Every structure is written in C-alpha cells, then in structure tokens.
Amino acid sequence: MKKLAFAVTAASGAAAFIANHEADASTQHTVKSGESLWTISQQYGVSVDEIKQSNDINNNMVFPGQVIEIGGSNSSQGHSASSNNASGGSTHTVQAGESLNIIANQYGVSAEEIMSANNLNGYLIHPNQTLTIPGATGTGGSGGTATETPQTNTGNSSASDANLYDWGQCTWHVFNRRAETGQPISTYWWNADHWANNAASDGYTVNNAPTAGSIMQNYEGPVGHVAYVERVNPDGSILISEMNYNTPPGTVDYRTIPASQASSYNYIH
Template sequence: MKKSLFLGMALAGAISFTAASNAEAAASQTYRVKSGDSLSKIAHVNKVTVSQLKQWNNLNTDVIHAGKTLYVKKPAAQATASSSKKHIVRSGETLSAISKKYAVSIDKIKEANHLKSAVIKTGQTLIIPKAAPVKPASTAKKPASAKAASPAKETYYIVKPGNTLSAIAKLFNTPVQEIKRLNGLKSDKLLVGQKLKMTEGVLPVLGEGVFPLEPGSYQSYPDSWGNSRSYGGSRTHEGIDIMAKKGTPIYSVTDGVIERYGWNELGGWRLTIKTKENFRIYYAHLDQYAAGMMQGGTVKKGQYLGTVGDSGYGKTGTKGKFAPHLHIGVYNQSFQAINPYPFLIFWERK
C-alpha cells in the first residue's frame, strides 16, 4: 500500500514537473533544444506548426541539435514582415553593401535573419526590416558664408589575429591589389593591429552616383588612369577600363544632359553626359546605343544608355581592335580629366 502511494506521488510529481516545463516553454519566446527533442514535439508543446518553427529559425531541414536555441513564437523582427522586404544575395555582395542599399543597419539585418556574423552566401534570402522614417531635410537656404561640404571620409580596418589580405579583401568586396595600392604594400604580409586604408574619399559632388554596370556582369578592374597609350600618338589614359562581355548593359551614373553623342576615333561610339554640377561623365567603346539617345537629350541616374562593346581606334564603325570593355572618364568643371577610380570604388560599394 505504501509502495503504491509512493509511486503515485512520484508519478504525479513528474507529471506536474513536465507540465510546468511545457507551460514555461510555451510562455517563452525561445526554447533551448534538449536531447531527444524533435521539431514536431516542440511545435506540439508550443501550439505552433513545424513549418512556422522552420520559418522563424531559418531551418532548411527538420534536423535540430541539443543546445540550439529556437524561436517558438514569431520573432519581433519578423512580426513586421508585412512592412519588410526580401533580398536575394548576389555574387560579391556584402552585408555592409546591402545595409547601405536599404538604409538599414547591419545589426538590424542580422537580428531579423538570426545571423551570428556578417558572413552571407550568394543566393541566400535575407529579410530586410523596414527602415526608420527619414526626417525631411530642411528647405531653408544655406547662408552664403557656409562652408562647402567636405569630401566623404576614408574607411579603415584594423588587422586582427588570423586575418589575411585575401580574407579582408573578401570582407570589403574589393580586390587584394586595391588594398595594396591604397596602403603601399609590396607583399601580402600583415601585422596584428595594422591600420589599413580600405576606401578613398570621394568628392561629394558625385557621391550620389551609381555604378554603371550591374553586379556580376564585369571583371575586377585595376587603376589604369594615367597609363601610357600609343594609338593616336603618345598620350596618357584618361579613364578606367572595366572589362565585360559585349552586349552588357551600361547605366547612367547620374542625371544629366547628353553633351556629346556619336562616333569618335579614339572612343568609338561614345556618350558624354554633363551633370547639373558641370562635371562630365564619359562612356566610350559602346557597341549599341539605347533607344532615344541623342545630343541634347536628358538622362536619369540609373537609366539604360547602351551596351559594352569594342568600337573605336579607326574610322566610323571600326570594331574588334581590343577586348570589349567600358571606358569611363570623369572631367571636372574645367574639363580637366580626374581619376575615376575612387569614384567607381565608392559607387560600387554603395
């Protein structure tokens, strides 16, 4: 009789403990997986579906491991999914670039996608939380005595233990050679604590520009500005060449007016677009123009201009003298050539 009573009390205690544990798990937003747990069991206890658990925790399979923390209620970051966007990671994209594109902090994106680091993969789908409302800019005129806007600041990185030049280059989506150029490095050797310059400042007058080619449609490009050229006489290169397949779409860096259009012996089929600040952006060696391109016509930032080609270095219509590429030049208000490379790097990372 006593034995039966003892067993009954023990069983009741176990049931009471289990019920309390289940109730606690159901009340919490997260649950730490225990040995023997399964998604279906956790879903049943928390009165949700397995599909919901997988969605809230970015799971591709039903396999879970003891010690893993799962959301068992819809995370707050996903509760606003109706006002959020989805972004599929493209080749070469970084979390920093995506953060800037949507004006949402890296931490917010990591929180919404349960990311423990800034590492993302091509093809990965990310939830982009709604950005905070932007306060309208003041319409008041700037006093005549106000100072001009300062150039964009450079970006630096402090070398950490275990870092390599190639790993840092991948983190910033930039070529190793570009890091070496910016820092005057002659080898790939780094020192812990070393301060590396990752980007150069860009004149604010073109800071809102966009990169002229789509991500993944072109090859990495060196700084070839100022290199010697022989066709048409001894001269220096007044632009940057970005190698891409013939037919690759080209887009306008900024708003502007088409100042020059048509054939040029050196540039082939080319366009010169004058910006509202009286800078000129020069696009050369096109294969075709987009419909509607004409001298005096207006274009908008990001507008399709034509395609990459290999035209130039001869009489009208000459093609095939070199590999297809986009030659892009930047000229200031005095029509003096300036190096486009820092601008391209800046636009590419935006």
C-alpha cells in the first residue's frame, strides 16, 4: 500500500509540474458571441483579474471577435505580435482610441484592405487586438500616401469636420464614428428624430436594410435615437455602438439588435 501511495503522489507531482509549465505559456482566445470574461476564465482555469491584467482591460467588457491572451506576459506577447510575419505584411496591436481609418493612414493602406486581410465584416476593432497589415508601406507617422476609406454617400451637403452636436449624445457619437471610418456626415441634421428625413434630403440612401457603417435611426423617446452599425452578423442580427441609451452621456455602449427587429429601424447609408 505504501508503494502505491508513493506512485500516486509522484504522478500527481508530475501532473502539477506540467500544468504549471503550461500555465506559463500564452494562449490566444477569440471571444465568441455570448461569452464573458467570467465564462472564459472558467474555461481556462484562471481568474478574471489575470485576464484583464494580461490584456490591459480596465472594465469587464469583451466583444465577439476580440482576441485575448490567456496566461503569459504582455512583454513577450508584444514582441511576438510585432515580429511574427511571414507574408510581407506586418502586424499592429490596436491602441485605445484608434480606428481602422487611423491605422490604415498610418501604414499607407486602405481600411478595406485591413478588413479583408483580417476577415472583418465591420469597422469594430478593440484595444489589444492584433491586426495583419497587408503590404504596409507606412512607417508609423507618414500617412501621406494612404488611400482613404471611400465614403458610402456624402450627399448634396458638404460634410463638416466640426462636431456641433451636443457632447456625449447619441448624435455626437455617431458623427464621430462616421468620421473615424471615413464616412463623414453633416453636422446640421438636428435631433435624432430628424436624421432620416434630413439625410434623405441631402442625397443619402435611407432604407430598412442595415449594413456595416450605416446609421441606425428610430423615433424612441422625445427626440429619437441614432446608433452606428458596427457589424451585421451572419444570423441577421446587428452589433451597434451608441451613447446615452443605456449609459450616461459620453460613455460608449454596445448592443446587439436581434434579426427579428433589425428591419424595423431606418438605416442611413
């Protein structure tokens, strides 16, 4: 019996050593729809705080398609992300505040080329996400040769660089988000409940078919509401970003509209 107990103890020690060794290694996990930091932490046997620290996440929000590191260290992950490139392009780790258009200008490529290279079906990217930059020619500061993201429709009125909508409101956010993705709009469409008519008057297409980059508009509340369509999912549901709906003014929130409801809203293209 003593020999058996020793064998079991030795085997357990070996298993623990292997487990600890594997825990030191880094694993990439692509967030799936419905997952949270807690469910991911349970899947890999780590804590939520460990995942947040490894990925510089300062809240509990993760998004479908976001790539996060499980275990390992930020420094080793950063070096591998920037050096592992076998096909002539380069990689870029998204920083807070960056958009596809900003990154495209930095490397002298178009936002659509980045989207294609990374199989993105919308403009939504996240801090710490690693993007493949195809055929990058920029050096990080020069964007003079970049191809700007083509605009869906600039309408008959000239788009403005100045955001004159009230700070932190849904209209303020959508104006900024369209500018970030190279699709500027007018700053004179007034309250959200007037956007569909004013956009149509300016020559924009307004219908009930959402596309990535379009503006969702409805007549909820006293002055209506607008949001930016980040992605159209394969099942017909849409992911939108918005302000001042379920969050205070100035705070960006993300919400998924079911496919059964998506066609009930107006979309400005």
